[in-house]
Amino acid sequence: MPALCRDCLIQLETERRCPACGSPRILAHPELFGLSIAHMDCDAFYASVEKRDDPSLADKPVIIGGGKRGVVSTACYVARIRGVRSAMPMFQALKLCPDAVIIRPRMQAYVEASRAIRALMEELTPAIEPLSLDEAFLDLTGTERLHGAPPAVMLAKLIKRMHDELGLTGSIGLSHNKFLAKVASDLDKPRGFSVIGAAETDAFLADKPVGLIWGVGQATRSSLENAGIRTFTDLLRWEQSALTARFGSMGYRLWHLARGQDKRRISAHEPMKSISNETTFFEDTNDPDILDGHLWRMAEKVSDRAKAKQLAGRVVTLKLKRADHSGLTRRLSLRDATQLADTIYRTARNLFDQVGDQGPYRLLGCGLSDLCSEVDADKSGDLLDPGATKRSEAERATDAIRQKFGSEAILKGRALR
């Protein structure tokens, strides 16, 4: 069976230990050198960056998350052993692991680490589809002659370089499509390398729960359960037409996934559909001034991102979550696309004023969608709001000042609320 030493990267036939370096980390699979669709997922990414930057944390349980009522964003593997999971409320995590070191997220550091990983991946293939800062799909089809080694070797090398050069670890899933590659990367974490070959696909999926599918959350799972579908084998019993009739386009996808089929391509340039930002407050609030401050900051963040991507949007969305976690969203279409924080804020503020709900709220978000190029945006003023032109000029001037002196150089008063 084709095999590979994950430490010295030599290709061999199945051995118990690497004859060259003596490492026991041998990866063997009948299709090992024929597969080329991969998913790379960093291990406890935020926590790993923190541990790398502060070696004294190495053997301590580390939790990344914020505030006294925040949730766990990432827990390192030491904390995970104690039962801490991401998205767990912080107080619960602290109950399980009172000696945990809690660190507020340092997004800038994570973005930098992510960029460094991205640079390494780009040496393998241009077909990279990042899902977030710490995971991405890679399509290495047709790169074997270029690199002089099959994809599996190059991926093992990527993980090794991430470890040696960046001090970060990750896991690889290698298969024949995106769905299975993503499933595989999760099988053997941390520092895993899992392969799902075409021949074993059906047997592998058979008794797995459908919740394995990315995008099948609690709601879909329970509606599937109502139809008597819990595992992939259950899914196989359904005709394509019946699944589509019952679950729409999701049903169509499920039918194919049940057979291990996923035709989605790995595309580096998926056009952006919307830009949004949201924030969970430290304390629930219905104070209009505080909410107004949040609204402005969210609008400004959305606007900054739109400007950075040279985009503008025609639909502004306001999202609120009440203290009891029930949510509400409001949206409004503008006649002209905008990328201005002032317009996004005023529109969202208008929506907010019309909500007619006293709160208190725990979360506020703001979004921009129906995107287009900035060339078509903010082209004409408003007869009835002569100040709009001045405000938009002021915003452009503010942007120029920030460009030169940093993002804190000039702020609106309401940003401080």
Next chain:
Amino acid sequence: MKFSIERGALLKAVSQAQSVVERRNTIPILANVLIEAEGEQVQFRATDLDIEVVDKTLAQVERAGSTTVSAMTLHEIVRKLPDGALVSLTADSAAGRLTVEAGRSNFSLATLPREDFPVMASSDYQTNFSVAAAVLRRLFDKSKFAISTEETRYYLNGVYMHVAESDGGKVLRCVATDGHRLARIDADLPEGAGDMPGVIVPRKTVGEMRKLLEDDELMIAVSVSETKVRFATPDVTLTSKVIDGTFPDYTRVIPQGNTRRLEVDAAEFARAVDRVATVSSERSRAVKLQLEEDRLILSVNAPDSGAAEEELAVAYSDESLEIGFNAKYLLEISSQVDRENAVFMFNSAGDPTLMREGNDQSAIYVVMPMRV
């Protein structure tokens, strides 16, 4: 109730009714038209709770009475009957049916009790005046294109009808704007209209009222209160709530100091704008106007689809100027000009531009330029 009526008269009354009725309705009775027969007259009444229309017409009434029936179904039936047919309508209140007969056609329609039909509360109209249909038609036709559809500024979703002071004294004025363009149309103040409160006539009402104004000479009785407005001809009475809001102070929007004067044949200008805008596929097509001495160059440059340019001979003697507009807005305002040349008054590429017909101050338009 039982009466017979000529198909043409019935169609006219029923079509007015069904256009007021909302297409999508959650309250079944609001989809119906109330038919009341008495003496020699039949009355058709329909409402969407904001607008009520009552159409009276002569008929041979055999038995007085009333019922309500789906306005849309009745309209469809009458529309499909042959011209000149005599239609007879008979209500059977016990069975809850209305029978419609014409020639060999026979229809039986479900009815709802007339007691359920909401009748709009009458208002104390503080102003009553009468004005020729042609005058009202001009006021509303020339302004309605500028009505906004924006939900947030709901007070712009109609035409602001009010009494205003102009150079020649008091006038009856209609103003509409959506923030990008504005129309301000004046007419001589009709007798008795002097103390009329300013009201915002909703878009739908403007459309329904327009149907009453086909006959130039017909005098329309207008009644206005703070909350309602009524337009009546001898046959049709249209009552509508007005928009409960304050129309913004439009006077400061109308530029006073624009000095750069362009005079151009409106029809020729509109055709040229239409032609050059063809190459642009954007949602808001921007047209650039380059003004030089007695020369106007219209151009569109759409990087993705192409470019177009057209030159017009015009009267212009000021400094050269480049300014951009939404092609649709230019077309709309220039199509309002029907007698003389269009006169544009510019200031700068960023300021609102004013347009009028010759030197006629009774209809002026303002349009906001756009970045090109």
